[in-house]
Amino acid sequence: MSDTLKTTPLHALHLELGGKMVPFAGYDMPVQYKLGIMKEHLHTREACGLFDVSHMGQALLKGDDVQTAIESLTPSDIKGLPNNGIRYSLLMNEEGGIRDDFMVTNRGDHLYLVVNAACKDADFDYIATSLPDHSLELLEDRALLALQGPKAAEILNRFAPGIDQLIFMNMGEFDIAGIPCLVSRSGYTGEDGYEISVPSDRAEELARKLLGEEEVEAIGLGARDSLRLEVGLCLYGSDIDTTTSPIEGALNWAVGKRRREEGGFPGHDVVMKHLSEGVSRKRVGIKPLGRAPARAHTEIADKDGNIIGEITSGGFGPSFGGPVAMGYVKTEFSKVGTEINLIVRGKTMPGEIAKLPFVPQRYYKG
Amino acid sequence: MSVKYTEDHEWVLVEGxxxxxxxxxxxxxxxxxxxxxxxxxxxxxVSKGDDCAVVESVKTASDIYAPISGEITEGNQALDDQPELVNASPEGDGWFFKMTIADASELDDLMDGAAYKKFCEGLD
Structure with a gap:
């Protein structure tokens, strides 16, 4: 198995730290370390966790008026993004579905892109083919580390004084312990934190420096998933995909105001129709009322037993202290507090539509 | 009294x-x-091999199978409120259920402690 899996520059370190390795998006990745998912999750919310997310795709898009160029593929307002500003964006198909979600940073004369591991080959092909007059430079010689949690800023500031002043969804170049890095104040946990793009040959050195701080623990993909679920962040391929529009996915905020009027991105007609006429189904938070988690693909029924939707992500929320989920329901059942039933292993279990996030997001906004 | 083990990593303690x-x-x-x-x-x-209980971690749900045939006489209700007992004391307070033994010969198909230990070593 591991012969065919790719590895990140931190692979040897994962093994040394006792990482339990699993295949994920073609990579051999740690699902957890010795602490286990529960403690890793709680430690990230209470102190600080270090994640290896080097499997994600990093690239630079270069060329004339690159901000305008990328807008032909995404409904985000990229031209309105200040220098070094970061935006959560969507790659769209003509049917108004989502090819992938990705992060776009405006670097002035170019864009820095981060896409999902499972989609990266397809995304980069698509972007390069769609924008033949621009050049897409894949950053295959860079690793990506995420340092997340309420202590992240204080810790990183020890190695890069001033980095604590970087504001959420902004990027800067910093030397961290003498290693040149491209640093975003962003993440996928709902906590304050950073995503650090670092040359591959210095990634392990940086990871060891950060893990040497007593508040920092290595965190695996298991806790990464439970952390993002508790704060209501979508997992591409589960919560949104090529069949869900941004409006069905409750990502209206990712469709720029100017872009709604101007259009010029794939699926604009569908998005506008969904905005003006409403949608028949919608992504919502779902709280199972018992102790049993309701996992992805659990059917959702109304109180009369009619199927009204399906869970797309579900599990146990360690900080929430109970099961949490999200999924799609028919719009008439999407109001917070609506009582529903969840069909778990053939049995009916009560649940209710819940407000997202389940746990408050805590970002540094200056 | 003896303890037997299954390839699904269940233990069966026989008392009378x-x-x-x-x-x-x-x-x-x-x-x-x-x-x-x-x-x-x-x-x-339950018949041997039926799924008759469920255990879930943060990440996954797993079925627990009847190691032998018989009738359930008691489920461990302490696990309703304290599922973490399974981690703390898997072969003690974290037991799942008690059952009758419909066919004692089914116990012969299970592993003893030494065989189970060897079985686990082969998995690592």
Missing amino acids: DIATVGITDYAQNAMGDIVFAETPEAGTE
């Missing part, structure tokens, strides 16, 4: 004509933090 069933330390360790356990109701008839 009642068997107590749970998951092994190896199994709880592999699953990680247990957040939910569902045990069968007394009176349920």
